[in-house]
Amino acid sequence: DADVTQTPRNRITKTGKRIMLECSQTKGHDRMYWYRQDPGLGLRLIYYSFDVKDINKGEISDGYSVSRQAQAKFSLSLESAIPNQTALYFCATSDRPGFNEQYFGPGTRLTVT
Amino acid sequence: AQTVTQSQPEMSVQEAETVTLSCTYDTSESDYYLFWYKQPPSRQMILVIRQEAYKQQNATENRFSVNFQKAAKSFSLKISDSQLGDAAMYFCAYRTDDKIIFGKGTRLHILP
Numbered sequence: 001d002a003d004v005t006q007t008p009r010n011r012i013t014k015t016g017k018r019i020m021l022e023c024s025q026t027k028g029h030d031r032m033y034w035y036r037q038d039p040g041l042g043l044r045l046i047y048y049s050f051d052v053k054d055i056n057k058g059e060i061s062d063g064y065s066v067s068r069q070a071q072a073k074f075s076l077s078l079e080s081a082i083p084n085q086t087a088l089y090f091c092a093t094s095d096r097p098g099f100n101e102q103y104f105g106p107g108t109r110l111t112v113t
Numbered sequence: 114a115q116t117v118t119q120s121q122p123e124m125s126v127q128e129a130e131t132v133t134l135s136c137t138y139d140t141s142e143s144d145y146y147l148f149w150y151k152q153p154p155s156r157q158m159i160l161v162i163r164q165e166a167y168k169q170q171n172a173t174e175n176r177f178s179v180n181f182q183k184a185a186k187s188f189s190l191k192i193s194d195s196q197l198g199d200a201a202m203y204f205c206a207y208r209t210d211d212k213i214i215f216g217k218g219t220r221l222h223i224l225p
Contacts, residue, residue: 033212033213035215040122040217040218041217042119042204042215042216042217042218043204043215044215045212045213045214048211048212050211056211058212088156090158092158101148101160101163102158102213104157104158106156106157107156107157
C-alpha cells in the first residue's frame with residue numbers, strides 16, 4: 001500500500017461548489033503539506049502543518065482552508081470553487097526538517113467548470 | 114525571500130548522451146538543503162538526488178550527479194547515459210527548516 005494516499009484522484013466540479021480533498025499517510029510523519037501544481041508554475045505551497053495543533057498558511061492560501069484531523073490525516077477544502085482553482089493538487093509529508101525528503105501522494109486532478 | 118529559478122523550460126537529449134539541467138537559487142541562509150525531483154507522466158513526484166549545503170562534495174546517485182556551487186548559488190543536475198525512462202519534468206527544490214520551495218520545472222525529452 002502507498003505511504004501517502006489522496007482521494008479522490010480526479011474530480012470535476014462546478015463553480016461555487018464546496019469540495020474537499022483528503023490526504024492520509026502511514027509514514028508516521030508529523031509534517032504535512034498541500035501543494036498546487038499549474039503548468040509552467042511548478043509547485044506552490046497552499047498550507048502546511050507541523051502537528052495537529054499547528055497549521056500555517058503557505059504562498060497561496062486564499063480560497064482554501066485545511067483541517068488536520070489526526071497526525072495521519074490532512075484535508076484541503078475549497079469552500080466555493082472557481083475555475084482558476086483547476087489544477088493538480090499534491091499532498092506531501094516529511095519527517096523532521098533538513099535532509100529528509102518530502103514524500104508525495106499521487107495527486108488529485110481537479111477541474112472546476 | 115528564497116527563490117528557485119530553472120531557466121530552461123524544456124530540453125532535449127539524444128538517448129545515451131549526457132544532459133545538464135540548470136538551477137539557481139537565492140537565499141541569505143547558510144544552512145539549507147537542495148533536491149532534484151522527477152515527475153514522469155504518471156505525475157508521481159520522485160526524489161532523484163539531494164545535497165546538504167555544508168557538504169562540498171557533490172552528490173551522486175548512479176547516472177545522476179549534481180554540480181553544487183554554493184558561492185554561485187547554483188545546483189545543476191547531470192544525467193549521464195540518458196534513457197527513455199528519464200523523460201519527465203524535473204524540479205529543483207530548496208529546503209529550509211519549515212518548507213520546501215520549488216522551481217518551475219524543466220521538461221526533459223529523450224530522443225531515440
